[in-house]
Each structure stands twice: as structure tokens, then as C-alpha cells.
Amino acid sequence: MRKQINIQLYRMLIVLGAIVLLAAWNHDFVRIGIESNAYLNLTIIGVFLYGVSLAFRAVFSLRNEENAFNSLKEAYDDIQQDGERGATDPYWRHHRCLTPAIVVERPRILGHIYDLVYEELMRTRRLQISVGTMQQLISGISTRLSDDRSLLQYVTGLLVFLGLIGTFIGLMSMVGSVGSIIGNLASDNAAGSVDFNTLIANLKAPLVGMATGFSSSLFGLFTSLVLGLLSRFSSNASNTLKVHFEAWLASVSQIETGDDSEMLIGRDGKLDSAGFGRLAGSMAGVTKTFKRLHRDLASTSGDFAEMAKGQNRQTGYMQRSVRHLQSIADAQLNLDRKLTSTLNRMTDALCQFEERSRQQTDALIEHNVNTAARVEDAMSKLVEVLQSSDRKGVTDEAEIARGLEHLQSALHEAFPSTADATAELPAQSGGDAYAGDERRSPDSPMRASNPQYADDDDLLDDEQLMEENTEVSVPERAVEGA
Structure with missing residues (x-):
């Protein structure tokens, strides 16, 4: 599990390093784009860095979750081996003193399910969970993972929104400056003179607005795309922890299917009248289940017998078909042999006739x-x-x-x-x-x-x-x- 999480972390680092190298290679272009509207573009870059920090924090926080998961597995293994090795060697777990301890904080993603499983193991020395409880615990993990993903998705959408805001600001600035230029041209034409230097200076304002719109859109879309990719890698790492925990929980837990044996039999080994009644009811239910299972097995055996008869009939049909095809093949082989011998005799006769004709012609x-x-x-x-x-x-x-x-x-x-x-x-x-x-x-x-x-x-x-x-x-x- 640690290897799979590290793979996702390395992918995130590779993507971030590629972005940094691309920005350093085109630093002049990036600088000009930021200077076109410094406040808005720096805001977009700041939101992007915040989203990157959220993605990396989600991956790094999985280390504590993994340690908590390993502690649960260690506790379960100790309980399973205590009955076998504890009787012969009371100090069989002291070898762990040779390795430094790992401090585990209360996990955030596993959270409630960690507390419940650990308490059940320490109290009953086994893990027995009902189907409904297991589904609720798994859905709780999925909910907490969805909360982390939703925050990253919100930051990604915010970057797109900031890019669109910059586009609208640039368009409004360009439209306003173009309107003022047209008004100045109309007044100058009425006065009979046009100042071209003033016209050229006024044309810079629409160009600045276009630069603002394009740069903000570029930064917003590019950063949202990169942050979405990082969010995808972070989600893969979180899903790895979830899948491994679900697999372990399903392999070690005992699903509750009825009354517990400890409810029927007292802890001191004595039975009461209520316990006898529940035990009799359970035995009656088990008897009915066995009878129903016997009937099902009998019907299944009859179905298998009919299937075997059908297969025997099909086998007989196939054997007869094979014999018929074999006889046809033999007849065809005999016919081929007869035709071959006939052709050979005809060929010999033709050769003899040709020889006699040649001799007669010579004569x-x-x-x-x-x-x-x-x-x-x-x-x-x-x-x-x-x-x-x-x-x-x-x-x-x-x-x-x-x-x-x-x-x-x-x-x-x-x-x-x-x-x-x-x-x-x-x-x-x-x-x-x-x-x-x-x-x-x-x-x-x-x-x-x-x-x-x-x-x-x-x-x-x-x-x-x-x-x-x-x-x-x-x-x-x-x-x-x-």
C-alpha cells in the first residue's frame, strides 16, 4: 500500500516540476502576462498554490492513516497468536522493544471505524460486525474522502471563475476605451483637425484590456487544469487506503447472522429457561433449514440425472454420426482407388495403342x-x-x-x-x-x-x-x- 501511495506522490511531484520548468523557460512571457493585470493574475496564482498545498497535504496525511491501519492489523495478529504462543512464552511480544515505537495520532479518515474496531478487538478478543454496521462504516470513509475531493474541486472551479472575471474586465476596459476614442474622433472632425499622436496614445487602452482578458483566461484555465490533475492523483492515493482497509476488514470480521452464542449460554456456562427456549427455537430453525437444503439437493440431483441422460443421448447421436461419416469416408476412399486403377489401365492402353500406331506408321x-x-x-x-x-x-x-x-x-x-x-x-x-x-x-x-x-x-x-x-x-x- 505504501508503494502505491508513493507512486501517486511521485506523479504529483513530476507534474509540479514540469510546470515550474515551463514557467522558468518562458519567464518573459509569464512576467508580461502578470504585469498586464498584476492583482488579478497574482490572485489566480495564489489560489493555485493553495490548491496544490491541499492536494499534497491530503497525500501526506495518509501516512498517519496507514500507521493507524497497521496498528489495527498488529493488534488483531497479537490476539490470534496469543492463544498459541502465550502459553509457551509469556514474553513473546517483547522482541518489539528492539525497534522504536511509532506514534499514531487519532486518524481523521478512519476516525470512528478505527475506534470501533479497536474497542471490539480489545473487549471481545474477536471482530464480529453486522452487515448494516459494516456498510455504515465504509460509507463514512467514503464521505470523508468526498469532502476532501469537494474542496479541491471548489478551488479548481474558483480558478476558472477568476480567469473569466479577468476576461470580462479586459473586455469592458477595451469597449470603454474604444467608445472614448470614437467620441474624440467625432469632436476633432467637427473642429476640423485630428491629432494623430493623441489617437495613437488612446489606442493603447483597448490593447491593455485585451492583454488583461487573455492573460487572466490563460492563467485561470491552465492552473485549473493542473490542479485537476493533482486532485486526481490525490484521490487515487486515498482510494488505495480505502480499498486495502475494506479488504482487510472483510477478511477478518465475522458477520452476525443471528443470536450470539453468548446470549444463549451464560458466560459462566449455566443455562436459564429463557436460554433454553431461544436455543430450542434456534435448533428448530436450523432443522427447517437442513430440511429445505435436503429438498433442494434432491431436486438438484434429479436435474443432474436428467442432464446426464441428455448427455448420454447426445453422445450416442454423435457416435452414430461418426460411424456414418467413417463409412462414407471409406466408400470415398475405395472409389478413389478404383478410379485410380481404371485411369492407370486406360493410360497403359493408350500408351500401347500409341506404340502400335507408331509401328504401323513406320511399316x-x-x-x-x-x-x-x-x-x-x-x-x-x-x-x-x-x-x-x-x-x-x-x-x-x-x-x-x-x-x-x-x-x-x-x-x-x-x-x-x-x-x-x-x-x-x-x-x-x-x-x-x-x-x-x-x-x-x-x-x-x-x-x-x-x-x-x-x-x-x-x-x-x-x-x-x-x-x-x-x-x-x-x-x-x-x-x-x-
Whole structure:
């Protein structure tokens, strides 16, 4: 508690030191402001210093309150430890003689509550307070703290009021001087001459009034702001003492809830008839209280049982939901596995199809090259036959027929039949996958949709047409040559 109060005191000292440094730094400005209306501004500064002294006095007075509070705690601790340590060591408290005593005056804030608590501890050796009494004691502390705060708040408002008074005085002085200047100007204009030196001298009065108003307002508002801040720090320190005292009182006091046991049982241990009656009434009340408590506990147990059943049902719902979600997850996992295997098989099939297509394309290209070579050989043989016929001058039809038969046999050797050539393609490509049922007919949609198969059909048609043209045109050319 002392540490928290010192923190608030240090804050107040820091604020006051900052104000002093600011005034020393702008001492010329402060001096000019005070000289504009010395009496009023010095009054404002004096009221401010009085408020500062009130704030610091409120904080410094808490030291005596703290010492009184510590004495109460010490007395209570002695009472609690006297029963334990007093029997073994009657002089157990004499160690305090080694430390100097602290003189405590009657506290001002704790005041009445300090007297009441100390008297109760010394008389009954315990602290038993009713709820109403405790509330009254706490409200008494709050009232005394509010009185100190109200005085500081009044001083703060007084500073604002003095600043406004200075403002009004300055405005009235300025308005009066301006009116006199206007009157003098009117009289001078009527006389036909204006004295500018007199006019300049008269204009100083409104400026002095403005300086008075501004300086008084500045001092009043600034000092009220600073004093309000100091009052806030002082209130925090006082509240620290109040909070700690309330916490200690609530922790050590015993709240009265009914008749005291000492009223039922005499101090000498004997019971009277009235005491028996009060004791019987108290026991009956306690019995009723226990019965009501038992009924409340029974109803509470039933509520807890219903709550447990509801929680069990919710647990079953959640378990079934978890199992259902787990089955869905398993089905989804199996589906993903099947889709993955299907995609892998499709990918392998596409790769195999691509490989077979590539091999067939290579075989077709090789067949086309061989066909072109054979055509070239047949044409060269045809040219040789015709040239030999021209050189020999053969005119016999039998010779021409023999030459044509020789040419036709050469062409048959150069161009085998289309069915034999196409039947050799799978064997040349080295793939048995396309033999048999997997070969497509010319009218198959797969051949129509595949450009490669379309090229194969065109190639077969060109070979057949070449054979027909060759068989037809060779005899005609031979006849023409003959």
C-alpha cells in the first residue's frame, strides 16, 4: 500500500516540476502576462498554490492513516497468536522493544471505524460486525474522502471563475476605451483637425484590456487544469487506503447472522429457561433449514440425472454420426482407388495403342518407299523395252506381243497384288495385336475417324488404279511404238 501511495506522490511531484520548468523557460512571457493585470493574475496564482498545498497535504496525511491501519492489523495478529504462543512464552511480544515505537495520532479518515474496531478487538478478543454496521462504516470513509475531493474541486472551479472575471474586465476596459476614442474622433472632425499622436496614445487602452482578458483566461484555465490533475492523483492515493482497509476488514470480521452464542449460554456456562427456549427455537430453525437444503439437493440431483441422460443421448447421436461419416469416408476412399486403377489401365492402353500406331506408321512408310522403288524399276524396264523395239525396228506383231508379255510380267513382279501387300504389313511391323479381329473394315467408324486409316485406304486405291492403268496403257503404248 505504501508503494502505491508513493507512486501517486511521485506523479504529483513530476507534474509540479514540469510546470515550474515551463514557467522558468518562458519567464518573459509569464512576467508580461502578470504585469498586464498584476492583482488579478497574482490572485489566480495564489489560489493555485493553495490548491496544490491541499492536494499534497491530503497525500501526506495518509501516512498517519496507514500507521493507524497497521496498528489495527498488529493488534488483531497479537490476539490470534496469543492463544498459541502465550502459553509457551509469556514474553513473546517483547522482541518489539528492539525497534522504536511509532506514534499514531487519532486518524481523521478512519476516525470512528478505527475506534470501533479497536474497542471490539480489545473487549471481545474477536471482530464480529453486522452487515448494516459494516456498510455504515465504509460509507463514512467514503464521505470523508468526498469532502476532501469537494474542496479541491471548489478551488479548481474558483480558478476558472477568476480567469473569466479577468476576461470580462479586459473586455469592458477595451469597449470603454474604444467608445472614448470614437467620441474624440467625432469632436476633432467637427473642429476640423485630428491629432494623430493623441489617437495613437488612446489606442493603447483597448490593447491593455485585451492583454488583461487573455492573460487572466490563460492563467485561470491552465492552473485549473493542473490542479485537476493533482486532485486526481490525490484521490487515487486515498482510494488505495480505502480499498486495502475494506479488504482487510472483510477478511477478518465475522458477520452476525443471528443470536450470539453468548446470549444463549451464560458466560459462566449455566443455562436459564429463557436460554433454553431461544436455543430450542434456534435448533428448530436450523432443522427447517437442513430440511429445505435436503429438498433442494434432491431436486438438484434429479436435474443432474436428467442432464446426464441428455448427455448420454447426445453422445450416442454423435457416435452414430461418426460411424456414418467413417463409412462414407471409406466408400470415398475405395472409389478413389478404383478410379485410380481404371485411369492407370486406360493410360497403359493408350500408351500401347500409341506404340502400335507408331509401328504401323513406320511399316506403311517403308512399304511406300519399296513401292516407289518398284514403280521406278518397272518404268525403267518399260523404257528399255520400247527403246530396244525402236532400235531393232520390229514390225512383227508376234515380237511386239512377246515384248508386251515380258513387260507385263515385269510389272507383275514390280507390283504385287494389293491383298498380298497389305497382308504383309503386320508381319513387317512385328505386331500381332492388329491381326485377326482387330483389323477394321473400310466402313468402320474407327477408320473413318482416324486420319491414318484414311491414308491407308487412299494408298490401296492408288495401287489398284496404278495396276489397272499400267495394264491398259502399256499395250496401247506398245502398239503406238510398233
